[in-house]
Amino acid sequence: MASGPRIPMRNPTDKLRLSVGFILARRFTLCAFANFVDVLRLAADEGDRSRPIRCGWRVLSTTMEPITASSGITVQPEERLGDPSRFDYIVVVGGLIDEVANLHPDYVHFLHAAAEAGVPLVGVCTGAFILHRIGLMDGYRCCVSWFHHDDFLEQFDGLKPVSDQIFVVDRDRLTCSGGASSAHLAAFLVERHVGRAEATKSLHIMIIDEAERAETPQPGIPLDLRSGDPLVKKALILMQQNIDTPISIDEVARRLGVNRRQIERRFQARIGTSPTHAFKMIRLEHAEYLLRHSNRSITAIAIESGFCDSSHFIRAFRERSGQTPAAFRGLTGEATLPETG
Structure with missing residues (x-):
């Protein structure tokens, strides 16, 4: 069509x-x-x-x-x-x-x-x-x-x-x-x-940098919401809502009325990873979005993505993408700001 x-x-x-x-x-x-x-x-x-x-x-x-x-x-x-x-x-x-x-x-x-x-x-x-x-x-x-x-x-x-x-x-x-x-x-x-x-x-x-194309991804999409498991979906959304102040998996389980082991089994069965790793990926994907679409400093992005400091963030980002946040930002054509902290 x-x-x-x-x-x-x-x-x-x-x-x-x-x-x-x-x-x-x-x-x-x-x-x-x-x-x-x-x-x-x-x-x-x-x-x-x-x-x-x-x-x-x-x-x-x-x-x-x-x-x-x-x-x-x-x-x-x-x-x-x-x-x-x-x-x-x-x-x-x-x-x-x-x-x-x-x-x-x-x-x-x-x-x-x-x-x-x-x-x-x-x-x-x-x-x-x-x-x-x-x-x-x-x-x-x-x-x-x-x-x-x-x-x-x-x-x-x-x-x-x-x-x-x-x-x-x-x-x-x-x-x-x-x-x-x-x-x-x-x-x-x-x-x-x-x-x-x-x-x-x-x-x-309106303080919006530029017009986005229709196909621009929606920000904040938590991994795979089409897993078919309502518990996994609810857990992912709860993680998404707590990016800047991450909560523990035990707390996620408590809020959803199940135990940690149940969540771990369901995540492994449905999306092939642990809830801890999934939460980390959500935060890194959020950081990647900010690197592409904002001029915030590396330190500010680290904090907004729930990392305790920029060093921790840079290390986690490099492990996932093979490059530092500053290098990634340079490749995407965004303004590069100095890493601090």
Whole structure:
């Protein structure tokens, strides 16, 4: 199946080059929504004055009642649903898994009308779940967060979501894993409709170094979440959540309600290594990501990756990759900073 983007293009002389309508699910993820909107806002005007000159965006609603995010903050809708074809894209921002099935029927009708009119649909965070549940992702590739990969499989038999990259563009369906990836997906749209300079400007003002390609790996993927063993998955996620302050395997076992020997057996059977070694690999993979994508010092990366000092980190990194962190950073083309400590 072809997966190249089929995206409408406006005439460059048009004043408003990109128009987006937002559907916010109940208990949506605020940061994913805010990141997407801010890229549009900063690209829409000179500087950061927020005038919607090049880009326009509206939060849509069927009731016009405030919509509550998962954080408890509310957003006031601006327009009723109306005709979806007045927008270039309709973006569905999801949030908590428990709310995926609770989309108002008016929104379902509106999204189906948008699809029939050829308006591309965008699923942000669990917005992809919502689009699948209402039958608008059949035959499309779909991006979801690695954290929700198994949740997706449980809800949608026979579908294989993409959980190892930050966003997916498949014809007139665009999906992303949420968080910072929503900024990169928005920048992708801005570059196509408004220009590369405007997309880059937006990201730089947001203190994001540069636009990431769709196939950029999602950060923090813990080894193999497809092992099929729920205990191994839970242990890996728990390790991922404690990278900077590593907890012992005994503590991992205690939190999961099993003993250390049970975890060790299951890790060996499912992924062929010990939980201690797996935890170390997760921390080193996190360090590798920081070396590729940040200018933090070697010492700062060591601390953020849960190593007691930079010497310990450098030794562990060399054992795994055959080179020092500084040498690795030089080969990947990132700015090299002095090793300290």
